[in-house]
Every structure is written in structure tokens, then in C-alpha cells.
Amino acid sequence: MWDAFGFEFVNFYFIPGLVLGCIYALGAIGITLTFSILRFANFAHGELMMIGSYLTWTVMAIATAFLGIALHPLIAAVPATIVLIFLFLWTDKFFYKPFRKADTIKVVMASFGMMLVLRSAVQVIWGPNQQTFVSGIAKPNPVLREWSGGLDLMLLIPNKHLFIFAGTLIFVIALSYLLNRTRIGKAMRAVSDSPDLAHVTGIDVDQVIRATWIVGGTCAMAAGVFLAMDVQMLETTMGFRMLLPMFAAAILGGIGKPYGAVVGGLVIGLAEELSAYPWIGDAPLLSPGYKSGVAFAIMVIMLIVRPQGIFKGRSF
Amino acid sequence: MSVLSLNNLKAGYGQTEILHDLSMYVDANEIVAVIGPNGAGKSTAMKSVLGLLNIAEGNITLNGDDITNTPAAEVVRLGISYVPQTQNVFVNLSVQENLEMGAWTRPEGMEQRLDEMFDLFPDLSQKRKQAAGSLSGGQRQMVAMAKALMVDAKILLLDEPTAGLSPKYRGEIFGTIQKIKSTGVPILIVEQNAKQALGVADRGYVLVDGANRHTGTGAELLGDREIARMFLGGGH
Numbered sequence: 001m002w003d004a005f006g007f008e009f010v011n012f013y014f015i016p017g018l019v020l021g022c023i024y025a026l027g028a029i030g031i032t033l034t035f036s037i038l039r040f041a042n043f044a045h046g047e048l049m050m051i052g053s054y055l056t057w058t059v060m061a062i063a064t065a066f067l068g069i070a071l072h073p074l075i076a077a078v079p080a081t082i083v084l085i086f087l088f089l090w091t092d093k094f095f096y097k098p099f100r101k102a103d104t105i106k107v108v109m110a111s112f113g114m115m116l117v118l119r120s121a122v123q124v125i126w127g128p129n130q131q132t133f134v135s136g137i138a139k140p141n142p143v144l145r146e147w148s149g150g151l152d153l154m155l156l157i158p159n160k161h162l163f164i165f166a167g168t169l170i171f172v173i174a175l176s177y178l179l180n181r182t183r184i185g186k187a188m189r190a191v192s193d194s195p196d197l198a199h200v201t202g203i204d205v206d207q208v209i210r211a212t213w214i215v216g217g218t219c220a221m222a223a224g225v226f227l228a229m230d231v232q233m234l235e236t237t238m239g240f241r242m243l244l245p246m247f248a249a250a251i252l253g254g255i256g257k258p259y260g261a262v263v264g265g266l267v268i269g270l271a272e273e274l275s276a277y278p279w280i281g282d283a284p285l286l287s288p289g290y291k292s293g294v295a296f297a298i299m300v301i302m303l304i305v306r307p308q309g310i311f312k313g314r315s316f
Numbered sequence: 317m318s319v320l321s322l323n324n325l326k327a328g329y330g331q332t333e334i335l336h337d338l339s340m341y342v343d344a345n346e347i348v349a350v351i352g353p354n355g356a357g358k359s360t361a362m363k364s365v366l367g368l369l370n371i372a373e374g375n376i377t378l379n380g381d382d383i384t385n386t387p388a389a390e391v392v393r394l395g396i397s398y399v400p401q402t403q404n405v406f407v408n409l410s411v412q413e414n415l416e417m418g419a420w421t422r423p424e425g426m427e428q429r430l431d432e433m434f435d436l437f438p439d440l441s442q443k444r445k446q447a448a449g450s451l452s453g454g455q456r457q458m459v460a461m462a463k464a465l466m467v468d469a470k471i472l473l474l475d476e477p478t479a480g481l482s483p484k485y486r487g488e489i490f491g492t493i494q495k496i497k498s499t500g501v502p503i504l505i506v507e508q509n510a511k512q513a514l515g516v517a518d519r520g521y522v523l524v525d526g527a528n529r530h531t532g533t534g535a536e537l538l539g540d541r542e543i544a545r546m547f548l549g550g551g552h
Contacts, residue, residue: 183416183420183423186409186413186416186417187417187420189406189408189409189413190406190409190413190417192408193406193407193408193409194403194406194407196400196403197400197403197404197405197406198406198417199388199389200366200368200388200392200398200400201392201417201418201420201463202388202389202392202393202420202421202467203389203417203420204389204420205389
């Protein structure tokens with residue numbers, strides 16, 4: 001049974017789907033937090049993800065050039081995160097803050113403009129060509145392979161995917177701790193609940209907004225680096241291509257619900273990969289070229305059937 | 317010196333003036349009720365204290381200090397606690413988290429004040445982990461008041477605390493208001509339920525068209541024939 005069906009399904013469809021789902025989930029957390037606390041759909045979120053991976057690549061390149069060491073992307077991502085967070089705070093201060101009291105559509109358009117500005121800036125600075133963190137084939141983790149092979153359930157999971165699973169789990173646990181146990185996290189939930197009441201309660205809403213960018217930015221950073229690790233390539237349109245599935249994930253989970261974004265991300269990632277599985281006959285159910293259409297279809301169906309999402313977020 | 321004093325206010329939203337010439341004050345150990353028909357500017361008067369609308373003329377003082385047009389967060393920090401009429405609790409936060417947010421401007425000594433609040437509002441004690449959105453209207457109002465009292469409030473402003481509540485809860489809320497007064501916090505209350513509000517109030521103001529029409533002690537206003545005819549549902 002495992003040989004005939006499970007091996008291929010799990011290793012070539014389910015695990016890649018889960019990896020993609022983790023990346024979508026991390027990106028969708030930032031989108032859903034921005035939507036619920038700053039009240040706008042941030043189209044530039046994908047670009048910040050992409051910039052995060054370019055910054056990480058730069059830190060790695062600097063380490064190689066000056067120190068002669070090859071840093072792991074996850075280590076290089078730490079200093080890069082700090083730079084990215086400053087960039088997030090800077091775009092907020094100069095581009096979004098002036099629109100704070102304006103109609104939502106204006107700040108959404110501003111974020112669309114920001115998306116184009118950031119992508120062009122990356123193309124100017126890093127050039128339009130693809131880059132990569134590490135080249136070469138990622139071999140499956142041998143220990144896991146041996147151990148699972150002994151159980152007749154051979155799993156072929158490269159280390160980069162194990163890092164992505166573990167990293168996502170750590171981020172989700174940390175986020176849950178932040179939102180439920182810390183003063184600033186509770187204030188983030190309060191502002192998301194009612195900005196007017198937060199205001200007359202004396203909560204420092206500007207501080208909460210800064211915290212939102214920092215949390216969303218850190219998750220976007222992780223998503224960007226994980227994506228670049230997974231596909232072993234960085235390019236300037238990678239963030240934009242993530243935007244639709246990430247919004248689909250945020251909407252599926254319920255806008256404003258960080259756990260919803262995580263569940264939504266996993267569902268969308270799995271749905272995209274599993275749609276290409278040969279469920280009927282030998283051919284893929286859907287040609288892999290239609291993958292992004294799956295996310296879009298789920299988003300549209302969800303908006304029609306249950307616009308508040310799985311976890312009852314804000315409806316439109 | 318009055319705790320809170322509004323002097324000859326002219327205020328409104330943008331170009332629309334709603335308060336034309338409003339003056340009122342609240343002294344220490346007082347419950348002051350503001351009554352009047354819909355659209356008289358009762359809630360607007362309260363929001364003007366919070367700096368939520370433009371004050372064109374006149375001023376507002378807290379213990380003698382001018383706080384005219386001060387932003388809400390600063391007003392709260394200075395000790396004015398405000399409970400809005402609607403959406404006055406964070407529905408997705410637990411009862412205790414709501415109170416913690418109430419203490420945002422004064423986090424020190426929070427545990428002790430949480431205990432004080434659960435003493436003052438015993439019903440909330442068992443529900444401290446429950447989402448505020450799952451409570452009944454009356455209990456939500458209790459959460460909103462407790463949340464407002466988490467700071468070292470110099471005065472409590474209540475905007476129609478009994479709107480939409482059953483008579484049972486209305487009585488309970490007015491009872492609580494008297495209990496809060498006995499802890500030394502003066503209260504300014506805007507109310508539709510004029511009779512009950514004047515019943516607990518030391519003094520009252522009747523607002524019509526953004527200006528004071530009558531003022532007097534609660535009992536005086538309750539006994540006034542004209543006011544009775546206008547707001548209290550028939551003469552005595």
C-alpha cells in the first residue's frame with residue numbers, strides 16, 4: 001500500500017504542499033495583522049518578503065567576501081531581519097501614516113504604489129537576474145530516511161524542509177505567546193477589536209502599529225527566506241507571485257485571525273500541490289500550471305459562501 | 317475647585333457646531349446627570365472632554381488645569397475615564413484582559429487593582445477568563461466600568477450606561493454607580509432614563525439644543541413640572 005500509493009503521495013505531493021503551506025502561512029500572518037490593526041490590504045507585503053530574502057542573500061555574500069565563511073541562510077537572516085524591520089517602519093512612517101485617517105482605498109492604492117517602488121528598487125540594486133542562496137541538489141535527510149525506511153514508510157525530506165517545518169512551528173508558538181500573554185500582544189488584539197475604544201482607553205495606538213509591523217515583518221522575513229530556500233532561487237517577482245495565495249490564505253482563515261491565517265496557509269498550500277496529484281487515472285488532476293488558479297478559486301468560493309472565513313474574521 | 321469644569325463651550329464636528337454654549341461642572345464626591353432629548357448634544361459634551369471633537373470656544377479644566385482639545389490618550393492618562401455608550405468592551409478579549417487594557421496608562425500595581433475590581437463587581441470574578449463578547453449587555457456594562465476604573469480615575473464619564481438594558485440590570489447599574497461614588501470617584505453620567513438617573517444624581521443638567529436649559533439638584537429637577545412633562549413621561 002505504501003509503495004503503491006503512499007510513498008509517492010506523501011513525499012512528492014503532501015510534504016511539498018505542507019512546505020508551501022508553511023510559507024503561505026507566515027506571509028498571511030503579516031497580511032491579516034496589517035488588515036485587522038491598520039485596516040488595509042497591504043499589497044506591498046509580498047515585496048517585503050522578497051526584499052527580506054535579498055537582504056539575507058546580501059549578508060551571506062558579505063560574509064563570504066570579507067570573512068571567507070559560508071553562512072547558513074537562517075543565520076544570515078537574523079541581521080537581515082533588523083534591516084527589514086527598519087524598512088517596514090520607514091515605509092509606514094512616510095507612506096502609510098499620512099493616510100491613517102483617509103479612506104481605506106487610498107492607503108490600499110498607496111501600498112500598491114509601494115509594491116512597484118520596492119520591486120523596482122530591488123531590480124536597480126540587485127539587478128533583474130535570479131540569485132540563489134545555495135545551489136545543488138538538496139538530498140533527503142539520511143537519518144530520517146533510514147529510520148522511516150525501517151518502518152516501511154520511507155520519508156524523503158531534505159534538511160531545508162525540516163528547517164521550514166520547525167521554523168514555522170516556532171513562529172506560530174511565539175506568535176501565540178505574544179498575542180495571549182504579553183501586554184503589547186493583548187493591545188494588538190484590542191486595537192484589532194476596536195481602534196476607537198483602544199484610543200479612548202488610552203492605549204498607545206502608534207506603539208501597537210509599530211509592533212504590528214515588527215511582528216508582520218519578521219514573519220514576512222521568515223516566509224521570504226523559507227521560500228528562497230525551498231525553490232533555491234531569488235527573483236524580483238517572487239513576492240508578487242506569493243501575494244494571491246497569501247491573501248487567499250488570510251481570507252480563508254478569516255481576516256484578522258492569525259491562527260486562521262496559519263490554517264488557511266496550510267490548506268491553500270496543500271490544495272495547490274494535491275490538485276496536481278493523479279487522483280483519477282494516471283494524469284495529474286489539474287495541470288501544475290493551474291496551481292495558482294486553485295488558490296484563487298478557493299478565495300472566490302470562500303468570499304461567496306462564507307466571507308467571514310473559517311475562524312469568523314471580519315467580513316467585507 | 318471643581319474636578320471637571322466645562323465653560324461656555326462651542327464645539328462640533330468639522331464645520332457643524334453642536335454645542336452652542338454649554339457650561340457644567342462636577343465637584344468631588346458628586347454624581348452629576350445630564351439629561352435631555354435626543355440630539356441635544358449630551359454625548360457630544362462628553363466627547364468634547366475626551367478631545368474627540370473640535371472645541372472652537374470656551375475651555376475645559378480638570379482640577380483647574382486647562383485640558384481643552386487635549387488628545388484622548390493624554391486625557392485618559394490625566395485621570396479622566398470614559399465609558400462609551402456602545403462598543404465599550406473589547407469583545408474578543410477576556411474580561412480580565414479588558415481590565416488589563418484599561419490599566420494601559422498605569423500598569424503598576426495592576427494585580428491589586430484587579431482584585432479591587434473583582435470585589436466591586438463580584439459577578440465578573442467568575443467570568444474573568446470568558447470573552448467579554450459572550451457576556452450579557454448588563455455584564456458588559458460592568459466590564460466597561462471596571463475597565464475604566466483600572467486607572468486612578470479622577471472622574472468617571474458614563475455615556476448612557478443603561479441604554480438597551482432590562483429594568484433589572486438598569487437598577488443594578490445605578491446601584492453600582494452609587495458604589496463607585498462611595499469609593500471617592502465623582503461621576504458624570506449622560507442618560508436617557510432620566511428619572512432613575514436623577515434619582516441617584518446629586519445634581520443634574522437638562523440640555524436642549526446644545527446648551528443648558530435647566531440645572532438643579534436631582535430632586536429639584538425631578539420635581540419640576542416642565543421637566544417632568546418634557547422628559548420624564550408625564551406630570552406628577
